[in-house]
Amino acid sequence: MLEARDLACLRGERAVFAGLSLSLAEGTALLLTGANGAGKSTLLRILAGLLRPAEGAVLWRGEDIAADPAAHARRLRYLSHQDALKPALTVTENLAFFARLWGGEVGRALTAVALAPLAELPARVLSSGQKRRLALARLALAPAPLWLLDEPTTGLDAASVERLGPLLAAHRAAGGIVVAATHLPLPLPDAQELRL
Incomplete structure (x- = not known):
């Protein structure tokens, strides 16, 4: 391929x-x-x-x-060194942006990376590891x-x-x-x- x-x-x-x-x-x-x-x-x-x-x-x-x-x-899905998150948006809102582009279920993607309990927090308060997990959650949206x-x-x-x-x-x-x-x-x- x-x-x-x-x-x-x-x-x-x-x-x-x-x-x-x-x-x-x-x-x-x-x-x-x-x-x-x-x-x-x-x-x-x-x-x-x-x-x-x-x-x-x-x-x-x-x-x-x-x-x-x-x-x-x-x-394709490309995950670079930069997490590509908007600090003022919540975890859900950040992922919903990509779901609008590609499709997919935000809740399922957050569960895949164990971020569902933090769904309503703004991205700016996440640890660096949590931000990386949120970036990785994009992989769990629509397939590529x-x-x-x-x-x-x-x-x-x-x-x-x-x-x-x-x-x-x-x-x-x-x-x-x-x-x-x-x-x-x-x-x-x-x-x-x-x-x-």
Whole structure:
């Protein structure tokens, strides 16, 4: 479903990576690992269509994603380092914004990340781990076949990381793909690893 062919990325005059190829079928997971600055986040942004590679192409079902960026955006969920929350809105209101875009049930998504008891609190009073869980709750809304996750466990306690496991497993069981940049172990059994 997702394929990268001979990708190259330049930062200034320096090659971050070159000749990078990968192919991911339905239900698979790929962990991007490596030192800080190795290009993990950059590769995620290229796979999301947010950055253009210096060379190569990203394909979805054999079609270059650059041919229809809007269609590619609809088929993915991208979770970056920023949680993309409005501090003045409640937990429910923040998630309802995305539910209006994609569909899905806010209550079910909040339950998936154990935030239902905090539903009416403004996002500004949440801890960093709770804010990250609220960002992750977007994954539990309407399905999208491709999840691109940049350090998804940042700020999470052990129980929250464990809670992420069933969410990832259900996505993969439905044929979804997960690509995650991480320095820490993730609950993704049988994941492939690409060290940059």
